[in-house]
Each structure stands twice: as C-alpha cells, then as structure tokens.
Amino acid sequence: MDNKKKRVVVGMSGGVDSSVSALLLKQQGYEVIGVFMKNWDDSDDSGVCTATEDYEDVAKVANKIGIPYYSVNFEKEYWDRVFEYFLAEYRKGRTPNPDVMCNKEVKFKAFLDYA
Known part of the structure; x- marks a missing residue:
C-alpha cells in the first residue's frame, strides 16, 4: 500500500495519545496534518489547563x-451543542x-465537517 499520497488529519490535544498517533502515521508514510480544536474560551483567570498551553504543546x-x-x-459549537445541553440536563x-x-x-461531527 502506497501511503505517501494519502493525507490524514489528526485531531491533536497536546497529549500523548494524539501525539504518538501523528508520529506513527508519519512514520508509515502518510502526509499528516495536525489540527488543534479550541473548544473553550480560556480568558478567565483560573489558569487551569488552558487552551493556550495545550496549543503550545x-x-x-x-x-x-x-x-x-x-x-x-x-467554541461556538461546543457552547451550543455541549455546554447548553449540559446545563439543561x-x-x-x-x-x-x-x-x-x-x-x-x-x-466527530464539527471536526469531520471541517477536515
């Protein structure tokens, strides 16, 4: 199988799983593109697990x-489809x-639509 022509978009969080997945796919000859999904506005002052730090990773x-x-x-998709649902429940x-x-x-919806 000739993987050199195949492009793979990998959702990357900055964590081990997505990072290793991207590396393994590249080693197998795929053209790998990393995409970070920013799902939350981290403009608050808590400083806990900020999107900025994750993106830097x-x-x-x-x-x-x-x-x-x-x-x-x-952020909008997350708010409308996830957080509003969470609050309602x-x-x-x-x-x-x-x-x-x-x-x-x-x-698995907004990301795939984007990719």
Missing part, C-alpha cells in the same frame, strides 16, 4: 515530528457527562 510536538499544524475554533436534576456530547457533536 501541539506546536512543540508538530514541530518535533515535522508536520504542519493548525488551530480551529469550535443539570437543571433537570441529572448528572450529564459533557464528554459524550463533545465526542458526538464536536470531535
């Missing part, structure tokens, strides 16, 4: 393994898991 990894990388802003006395809706509506 993506940039370091992408530069190290030699792939292009981009940042895509999905919470108001009903339920304990929703925002990761389920994020995977369905942002990571």
